Amino acid sequence: MATLTYLQAISAALRDELRADERVLLMGEDIGVFGGAFKVTDGFIDEFGPDRVMDTPLAESGIIGTAIGAAVVGMRPVCEMQFADFISCGFDQLVNVAGKMHYRQGLAVPITVRLPSGGGFSGGPFHSQNPEAWFMHSPGIKVVAPSTAEDAKGLLHAAVRDPNPVCFMEHKHLYRRIKGEVPEGVFETPMKARVARRGEDLVVIAYGAMVHTALEATEDIDGASIEVLDLRSLVPLDSDAILDSVARCSKVVIVDEANQMCAAGAQVAALIAEKGFEDLDGPVVRVATPDVPIPFSPPLEQAVLPSVERVKEACRDLLAY
Amino acid sequence: MATHMAEPAAGGTEATTEHLTLEDRVWLLRAMLLMRGLEERAMTLYRQGKVPGSFYDGYGQEAVSAGAAFAMAPEDRLCILHRDLAAHIIRGVTPERILAQYMGRAAGITAGRDGNVHFGDRNLGCVGMVSMLPDMMLIATGMAMAFKLRGEPRCALTWFGDGSTSRGDFHEAMNWAGVQKLPVVFVLENNQYAYSTPLDKQFAVDPVERAAAYGFAGVTVDGNDAEAMFEATREARERAVGGGGPTLIEAVTMRMHGHAAHDDMKYVPKEQVEEWRKRDPVDRQEKRLSDLGFDVEALRAEVRASIDAAAETALSGPMPDPADVVEGVFCRGEAEPLGDGVARWSGFASKAVA
Numbered sequence: 246m247a248t249l250t251y252l253q254a255i256s257a258a259l260r261d262e263l264r265a266d267e268r269v270l271l272m273g274e275d276i277g278v279f280g281g282a283f284k285v286t287d288g289f290i291d292e293f294g295p296d297r298v299m300d301t302p303l304a305e306s307g308i309i310g311t312a313i314g315a316a317v318v319g320m321r322p323v324c325e326m327q328f329a330d331f332i333s334c335g336f337d338q339l340v341n342v343a344g345k346m347h348y349r350q351g352l353a354v355p356i357t358v359r360l361p362s363g364g365g366f367s368g369g370p371f372h373s374q375n376p377e378a379w380f381m382h383s384p385g386i387k388v389v390a391p392s393t394a395e396d397a398k399g400l401l402h403a404a405v406r407d408p409n410p411v412c413f414m415e416h417k418h419l420y421r422r423i424k425g426e427v428p429e430g431v432f433e434t435p436m437k438a439r440v441a442r443r444g445e446d447l448v449v450i451a452y453g454a455m456v457h458t459a460l461e462a463t464e465d466i467d468g469a470s471i472e473v474l475d476l477r478s479l480v481p482l483d484s485d486a487i488l489d490s491v492a493r494c495s496k497v498v499i500v501d502e503a504n505q506m507c508a509a510g511a512q513v514a515a516l517i518a519e520k521g522f523e524d525l526d527g528p529v530v531r532v533a534t535p536d537v538p539i540p541f542s543p544p545l546e547q548a549v550l551p552s553v554e555r556v557k558e559a560c561r562d563l564l565a566y
Numbered sequence: 567m568a569t570h571m572a573e574p575a576a577g578g579t580e581a582t583t584e585h586l587t588l589e590d591r592v593w594l595l596r597a598m599l600l601m602r603g604l605e606e607r608a609m610t611l612y613r614q615g616k617v618p619g620s621f622y623d624g625y626g627q628e629a630v631s632a633g634a635a636f637a638m639a640p641e642d643r644l645c646i647l648h649r650d651l652a653a654h655i656i657r658g659v660t661p662e663r664i665l666a667q668y669m670g671r672a673a674g675i676t677a678g679r680d681g682n683v684h685f686g687d688r689n690l691g692c693v694g695m696v697s698m699l700p701d702m703m704l705i706a707t708g709m710a711m712a713f714k715l716r717g718e719p720r721c722a723l724t725w726f727g728d729g730s731t732s733r734g735d736f737h738e739a740m741n742w743a744g745v746q747k748l749p750v751v752f753v754l755e756n757n758q759y760a761y762s763t764p765l766d767k768q769f770a771v772d773p774v775e776r777a778a779a780y781g782f783a784g785v786t787v788d789g790n791d792a793e794a795m796f797e798a799t800r801e802a803r804e805r806a807v808g809g810g811g812p813t814l815i816e817a818v819t820m821r822m823h824g825h826a827a828h829d830d831m832k833y834v835p836k837e838q839v840e841e842w843r844k845r846d847p848v849d850r851q852e853k854r855l856s857d858l859g860f861d862v863e864a865l866r867a868e869v870r871a872s873i874d875a876a877a878e879t880a881l882s883g884p885m886p887d888p889a890d891v892v893e894g895v896f897c898r899g900e901a902e903p904l905g906d907g908v909a910r911w912s913g914f915a916s917k918a919v920a
Contacts, residue, residue: 270715296715302745307704307738314708314722317693318716319903337735338704343694348894349680352688354899384895410899494757 249427252420254394255359256285258401259323261431266321269405272299272308273325273359282327283361305335312344312356322356323405327358329362329414330374343410344385353408357401363454363502363541364550365418372540373546375453375503380412381480383511388479389436390414392456394425396477399434406433409458415455423457436478436537438486444472447564448494450487450513452476455551462556469564479509487513488521495526496566498559500551505533527566532559582692583797584914592860593656593910594792595851596635598628599869602848604661606686607873608668616881617668619681620632624649624821624892626790629847630755632656633795637803638723639914640906643709645693645702645724648683649755653725657690658908661876671883678886679894687899690907700730703739703752710743710750710806711812721806723799731773744780744833748818749806751799752814755789757821762833774816782812789817790847793854796809800913819847 249257262269271286277300278289289298301308305326313323326332332339335358343354364373380386387409391397392418397415404411425504441456449459456475463471474490476483491497498515499510515527532551540546586594594747605623614661624631631650635657638644646653652791654664660676667674667685675685688696695702706724730736731754743750754773758765777784783805789796795817820842824831831839856862877902 302742304738304742306735307707310701310704310735310738311708311742313712314693314705314710315712315715316708316901317688317705317904318709318712320712330799333635337698340702341698342701342705345696346693347897349676349684350686350694351690351894352693352798352904354895355897355901387896408897408899 246403246426246430247263248424249394250392250421251423252283252285253399254398254427255401256287257427258398258405259286260289262323262402263289263297263407265431268321270297270299270315270320271325272301272312272322274301274327276300276301276325281325283417284475285325292466296421305331306338309338309358310342313338313354316354316356317352321405323359324356325359326361328372329360329376330371332358332360332376332474336379339380339386344383346385347409348385353508354410355408357413358405359413361417361478362414363416363418364546365454365541367541367546369541370538371435375414375501376539377412377414377505378477378508381509382507382565383469385410386416386480387411387436389477390416390453390479391477392419392475394423395427396434396439398427399432400436400477402431403433403436414453418454419457430489434477436481438483439475439477440490441473441475442471444470445493447496447498447560448472448474448490449500449556449560450474450476450490450510451500452479452509453502455502458551458553458556459500462553463560465518466560466564468556471560476509482512482516484516484520487516491517491521492524496563497525498524498530498563499558500556501531501533502537502551503534505531506535506536527563530563532556583799583800586796587912588792588858588860590636590661590910590912591793591851591855592865594632594796595848595855595862596865596869597632597636597652597867598792598848598851600655600661600873601632603869603873604664605651607877608665609827611665611669617682618670620666621827622648622683622825623823624651626842626846627755627757627819628652629792629795630753630817630819631790633792634725634751634753635794636911637799638907638909639720640691641720642724642803643691643693643706643720643722643904644907645695645706646686646721647695647699647702647725647727647755649757650725651683654687655690656908656910657687657692658906659687659690661872662879665876665880666883668881668882670885671880672886673802673880673883689905691718691904692907693904698737700726700733700885702726703730704735704742706752707739707743707748710748711746714746714748719801719807721751723751723753725753727760728756728758728765728768728773729753732768740776740780743812744782746813747809751802751806752812753799753815754816755819756816757819759821759834761825763858772816772910774814777814779794783812784814784816786816786818790845790850792847792851795805798816823829
């Protein structure tokens with residue numbers, strides 16, 4: 246076991262995969278000589294060379310498209326979007342080419358797309374988004390979103406070794422803020438939910454950075470026993486774990502950092518309404534970012550992102566229901 | 567960076583390339599006849615209500631896909647577009663599977679999951695197109711990137727139309743291929759119209775001129791001459807596998823039918839169609855071969871018979887089972903890369919299949 250930051254865990258997974266499998270290739274803007282905008286691949290070029298840690302032209306459609314081409318002839322490309330927001334420029338290749346390929350013609354597309362996502366540090370409307378729901382709505386693409394250093398490493402190994410396109414949502418605000426024990430060597434974290442804290446009076450369902458917000462908000466709410474369920478994977482979505490938590494706790498708060506409309510949490514709420522209704526002891530409550538672009542100025546940004554206080558208040562109200 | 571315009575040949579017996587044997591030249595004609603015959607049969611089936619959705623063909627453009635695909639080795643990889651049926655035929659897709667594909671039947675290449683010409687047989691080294699046509703330029707570029715990274719003497723080839731040159735992916739692929747000097751061949755099928763939009767509303771500069779700006783060769787070829795298409799592609803492939811980088815081949819041709827079955831093509835002047843009819847690629851290849859004493863009629867009969875048999879087989883095959891409709895979205899086993907296709911050209915004699 247070693248103590249690693251969330252960012253170091255991602256770097257370690259990439260390094261291990263490059264060492265373990267010569268088919269693995271990293272592609273992205275400024276990831277080679279410069280080591281990446283967030284330094285995830287710092288120093289990689291010295292060990293693996295410019296072919297395997299490829300500085301690409303500034304072209305997101307090009308990155309995803311050429312990765313698909315390389316994948317169908319036997320490579321395992323791992324693409325970095327410098328910021329998750331830029332995936333909109335590669336959306337067509339990911340959704341129309343990669344996502345539909347296996348269904349249409351039985352051809353697997355083993356690519357991983359790393360998406361540094363999320364807000365909290367004045368990135369503004371184009372460097373703060375959480376675009377995971379775009380891909381949940383597109384058949385053929387898996388979506389994972391780790392909240393801990395251990396899961397960041399294990400889910401990245403699982404993504405790279407998966408025979409399908411996988412969007413790996415890595416939350417920028419966790420990069421250096423979150424540390425944890427990470428097992429040595431290669432291990433794959435299953436694409437299933439994890440109970441971050443067990444409880445029985447209420448469950449908060451979250452993923453990514455919001456898991457930490459949820460844990461902090463529910464540390465002590467008048468002594469209530471509050472569960473936190475970390476989804477870890479959005480596609481596949483772990484329905485069993487969600488319904489199990491609902492059955493035990495009967496009250497549910499769902500937290501998304503993404504914009505509220507049709508967010509991952511909306512799907513979770515729909516699932517509970519459909520399959521967990523009999524277990525509920527109150528309305529399903531959602532806490533999410535309102536449907537506005539993420540504003541730049543700190544007081545404005547803090548006003549829209551779900552805060553510890555907002556989650557705490559939602560839990561307190563629901564407990565009293 | 568030479569740009570040259572091949573003179574439209576009037577027909578005749580001249581061999582346009584020394585690299586083709588008589589048997590090769592017959593294969594080019596066979597592929598074009600099969601393409602034309604299969605598309606005509608599919609159109610009939612469409613009118614009979616047996617082909618769902620819409621129907622797209624490449625009537626008059628057969629030489630572009632036949633000639634280019636003929637120069638591809640088994641280990642090369644292709645992204646084939648919607649007016650390029652002859653490429654599938656050359657790679658080894660059988661006529662009955664093609665007709666089953668058009669009719670959305672279980673035996674089609676996509677087993678009914680995608681329609682008409684949206685297919686590629688992964689076992690024959692082909693990736694099926696998507697409707698966002700120039701997307702495939704990046705797929706071909708990525709395949710070529712992998713070949714170069716692994717030091718393999720192989721190349722990737724894709725087709726696309728004049729309309730595709732307006733999209734961003736055209737630029738991203740051309741630029742990427744130029745920067746990394748990749749073994750990829752881009753075949754621009756200039757058929758004068760993107761749906762109803764003529765060339766003068768599509769670009770201000772002939773796209774073949776742009777190749778030089780991306781740092782590689784661009785050539786213009788008579789797209790209605792299968793042998794000229796073969797020769798240009800053979801040269802481009804040789805350059806690609808030899809480390810000389812990409813080539814843009816502009817195949818000048820004409821879309822002789824509407825964009826799809828519903829399109830009466832009113833926007834195309836009649837004289838333009840008449841002018842191009844004189845340059846029909848099938849007629850041209852037939853004349854070449856009959857002038858050499860080859861029995862063209864016998865070949866036509868062979869092709870007709872194989873299409874009749876294929877139609878019978880395809881029509882008797884079942885529709886896909888809706889019970890499986892939600893299966894296969896994800897790969898649940900090992901990711902298997904594309905397999906090798908069939909090469910017909912005598913230049914790949916050791917690997918060719920008769």
